[in-house]
Amino acid sequence: xxxxxxxxxxxxxxxxxxxxxIGIGFGFVLESAGFSSSRKxxxxxxxxxxxxxxxxxxxxxxxMLGLLFFSLFGWIDLDLIYINPTxxxxxxxxxxxxxxxxxxxGFCPGTSICAASIGKIDAIFFVxxxxxxxNIFNEIYPLVEGFYKAKFLGxxxxxxxxxxxxxxxxxxxxxxxxxxxxxxxxFEKKKKPxxx
Amino acid sequence: MxxxxxxxxxxxxxxxxxxxxxxxKTHAFKLSAEQLLExxxxxxxxxxxxxxxxxxxxxxxxxxxxxxxxxxxxxxFSLPGAINIPLTTILEEDWEGYLNQDVKINVFYSNGTLxxxxxxxxxxxxxxxxxxxxxxxxxxWVETIMNPESPSSTSSDEExxxxxxxxxxxxxxxxxxxxxxxxxxxxxxIIPALKSKSKKKRxxxxx
Numbered sequence: 001x002x003x004x005x006x007x008x009x010x011x012x013x014x015x016x017x018x019x020x021x022i023g024i025g026f027g028f029v030l031e032s033a034g035f036s037s038s039r040k041x042x043x044x045x046x047x048x049x050x051x052x053x054x055x056x057x058x059x060x061x062x063x064m065l066g067l068l069f070f071s072l073f074g075w076i077d078l079d080l081i082y083i084n085p086t087x088x089x090x091x092x093x094x095x096x097x098x099x100x101x102x103x104x105x106g107f108c109p110g111t112s113i114c115a116a117s118i119g120k121i122d123a124i125f126f127v128x129x130x131x132x133x134x135n136i137f138n139e140i141y142p143l144v145e146g147f148y149k150a151k152f153l154g155x156x157x158x159x160x161x162x163x164x165x166x167x168x169x170x171x172x173x174x175x176x177x178x179x180x181x182x183x184x185x186x187f188e189k190k191k192k193p194x195x196x
Numbered sequence: 197m198x199x200x201x202x203x204x205x206x207x208x209x210x211x212x213x214x215x216x217x218x219x220x221k222t223h224a225f226k227l228s229a230e231q232l233l234e235x236x237x238x239x240x241x242x243x244x245x246x247x248x249x250x251x252x253x254x255x256x257x258x259x260x261x262x263x264x265x266x267x268x269x270x271x272x273f274s275l276p277g278a279i280n281i282p283l284t285t286i287l288e289e290d291w292e293g294y295l296n297q298d299v300k301i302n303v304f305y306s307n308g309t310l311x312x313x314x315x316x317x318x319x320x321x322x323x324x325x326x327x328x329x330x331x332x333x334x335x336x337w338v339e340t341i342m343n344p345e346s347p348s349s350t351s352s353d354e355e356x357x358x359x360x361x362x363x364x365x366x367x368x369x370x371x372x373x374x375x376x377x378x379x380x381x382x383x384x385x386i387i388p389a390l391k392s393k394s395k396k397k398r399x400x401x402x403x
Contacts (some may be wrong), residue, residue, distance in 0.1 A: 023399075061207055068214045080228075167215040172212040181200045 006080040027048035027114050038106025038122060045103050048191040050184030057177045064170055076165075088151035105129070205310055227321060241316045242331040244304050245340045246358070249365035260300040261330075264315045265307065275337070276369070277306065283311050286318055296324040305330035305337070341366050 004010045010018070033055060034040050043049025070076040102108050105126050106113060112130065115123030141148070159169035228236070235241070251259045252275070261278035263270045270280040272289040279290050286378075295302065304312035304327065312329045319327045330337065339345075344362035380385070 022301070058203065061211075065207065065210050071219070072217060122214070129319065135301075154390040165215070167217060167219065171215040173209050178200065178204045178208070181203070185200065195321055 003076060003080050006077070010154070026110075027117070030111055030114045031118065034096060035111045036118055036120060038120075038121070041108070041111060041143075042106050044184075046191070047187040050181070050188060053184055054181055061174050061177050065171060068166060068170055071094055083155035083157070085155050086153040087149055088153055090148045090150070093147075226263050227323075232317065232320065235302075235320065236313075236317070238357055241313070241320075241327070241329045243328050244331050245337045246361060246365070248275075248303060248337075249362075249369060251342050253368045254367060258299075258301055260294070260302045262294070262302050262304050262315075263306070264304050276336075278305070281315075283315055286315055286375065295319050295327060296322070297327055302327045303330050305329070306333050307335055308333040341369065 005012065006027070030036065031075070033051070035052070035055070035139045041052055044052040067078065067081070068074065071078045105112070105122075105124055107126050109130060112126040116127045116196045139145075144153055157166070157169075160164045166171075197331050212280045240384055248261070252261075259277075261275050261280045263274050264283045264286070266282045266284070267280060270278075270282075273278070279294070281294065285291070286295070304315045306312045306315075309332060314334060316329045316336060320372075332340070340362055344359055346365060349369070
């Protein structure tokens with residue numbers, strides 16, 4: 001039955017419409033959860049507010065459980081889900097760069113758009129920075145192409161890598177999430193509350 | 197109650213369930229164009245005439261030959277044990293029991309491979325397993341099994357062994373391999389059985 005687009009049950013345009021509606025929902029939830037505040041966002045790096053960790057990890061395990069149960073009921077074919085291909089070196093480098101940018105700028109790309117849309121000046125500059133960065137990358141792409149495409153791993157899943165089933169992997173992820181939330185709350189208690 | 201505890205109460209049992217149940221590996225739907233192209237190019241659907249001849253001679257019960265030519269052609273001659281599912285009727289509900297099963301190995305054949313390949317692609321696209329194609333079809337069958345060409349004297353031992361096998365198989369199946377149904381006036385006629393809606397009857401007719 002699913003993914004809807006892969007089975008031609010909906011057209012590409014309808015798919016975009018769904019994406020648009022889900023995007024609005026996502027933005028709305030981000031904003032109402034306070035994710036348009038850079039102080040709240042970077043709190044996860046300083047340990048005074050781990051809500052970022054909680055929200056994204058919860059979203060992750062919710063989506064994971066949803067997909068696995070949908071697959072179990074035969075509602076979706078997991079083999080047809082697009083998984084971003086992994087280019088190991090650029091993933092690692094990009095991850096470090098993104099993390100650094102997150103701490104310095106106070107936003108991740110999604111939340112920066114969210115904050116820019118409610119008129120936060122720092123976020124507007126952040127988005128401008130993304131735009132400039134993307135263009136620089138485009139211009140120097142021929143120079144970095146070798147590194148960008150190095151160590152291609154296909155679309156590996158952690159469960160394949162470890163040789164365990166998706167279900168057991170899911171349980172491990174859930175245990176990790178609960179443990180991380182508990183750890184996060186301990187850190188939060190130790191830090192002085194920050195007003196923002 | 198803390199949100200963390202509340203969350204744990206919900207997701208941990210779900211995680212336990214999903215870890216305990218086997219993964220759903222059924223993909224009852226269609227292949228992508230790329231996958232189909234890959235499979236077609238790899239030629240995984242082919243059974244060579246030798247393999248089929250060997251299975252027929254051994255009276256292997258796991259094999260089911262399926263003639264995808266039309267009824268007239270089928271009634272003129274067919275391979276031993278073959279049933280007739282004309283390509284034009286392949287999507288009819290009656291045939292699903294034959295085509296979508298995991299007990300027998302279905303081998304489609306037609307005069308060449310074009311129609312049997314079509315049948316294979318359709319069933320493959322429907323997600324059915326265990327369907328194959330007789331390589332080269334009946335033409336190649338006659339060429340290799342019924343009238344094998346003796347290899348030149350300089351050929352390798354392998355070629356001779358192949359020839360000996362083909363000759364032996366041709367003799368074992370001789371005449372019987374290309375059954376004239378007209379001769380079998382006394383036996384169950386195939387055409388009426390085809391029209392029947394009863395699957396059971398059709399099997400009897402075919403065998």
